[in-house]
């Protein structure tokens with residue numbers, strides 16, 4: 489296993505997880521599992537306890553050991569749940585959000601972003617694909633994400649075009665492209681390599697064609713992933729047809745935005761041709777059902793996309809539009825919504841949901857193998873352990889169903905990211921939860937009153 493031998497003659501590992509269980513290969517039950525970690529990698533996983541000297545042994549008491557969950561589209565800076573974003577349609581919501589966040593201080597943005605990242609970790613998420621929505625304070629957001637201990641792709645909602653009633657962008661296209669390049673230089677590889685910078689034009693409604701082209705060139709030049717919003721709102725999607733004579737997906741395809749390293753968030757208003765382009769290009773679609781319902785984006789045709797072979801993942805989006813960062817709640821809603829919307833009880837079966845929860849590690853460059861997610865030797869030690877059994881999680885023959893329909897963040901017992909234990913026995917280890925919450929409360933207390941009305 490490559491560990492250093494000590495006097496006992498046994499190989500040494502940094503961490504050994506004992507008394508765990510994990511999915512059988514066919515996902516229809518649970519097998520015992522022991523997991524050994526050296527540095528940031530899993531060096532052993534198997535049913536037999538390895539004969540090693542462990543620097544640290546963690547007894548998960550029957551907990552279900554899973555590869556870490558992946559939230560493929562987030563805005564952790566939106567963790568201030570002020571309630572002012574309720575009952576708004578996307579366009580009003582966006583104006584309110586941009587106005588509110590332009591008044592925040594660095595401390596407020598940092599406290600909110602840290603809270604969002606910690607909430608993600610606490611819910612078993614080990615990787616987030618984040619886009620900062622805090623105006624020019626994107627470095628503050630990236631710093632909070634790096635400090636949280638999570639693995640992430642980071643970027644900011646870069647734009648150069650006025651959308652609806654939003655303020656006129658202050659920067660020219662070239663200046664925005666320079667900002668993206670500078671951001672990448674500052675953040676790519678930060679946090680001992682946990683943080684990678686993505687190229688993140690916010691979305692076609694707020695971006696010129698020149699910015700999108702420039703972003704594609706920049707991503708190729710820097711070998712960076714792309715992340716954008718796509719076809720989220722009915723009106724904006726229709727506007728793209730007016731503006732370009734073709735659909736939003738078609739424009740992104742023509743400009744080279746779509747591709748195997750691109751994440752397109754939402755994709756609600758897509759037709760068969762669009763779905764074909766998303767599948768053919770290998771674009772990952774981040775499905776965010778809570779946001780899609782709360783701010784009345786609509787219902788994404790996820791089952792059609794799945795059947796067409798589109799790569800799919802789940803995202804919590806930002807708390808201002810979804811209510812929080814618990815990815816397991818998104819899994820439950822995604823399944824229910826797909827079945828209800830199609831009136832087909834077989835839509836988005838549990839194994840598809842499991843793939844959407846944890847299967848995009850390779851897309852984000854964190855795994856060297858694709859397919860149904862599972863534990864394997866050599867994988868990054870990004871792991872979530874669901875405490876088991878619980879009152880609502882008792883059937884080990886159908887644990888996947890339990891996970892999809894019954895589990896929440898409150899059931900996550902242990903979280904390991906890059907070999908670091910960040911949640912133990914249901915509590916954060918590197919941050920005092922009460923202190924983190926108090927910091928946010930203090931930051932909120934000095935917050936100028938947020939309002940949906942023009943001030």
Ligand SMILES: [Zn+2]
Nearest residue numbers: 717753805806
């Ligand atoms: Zn978003």
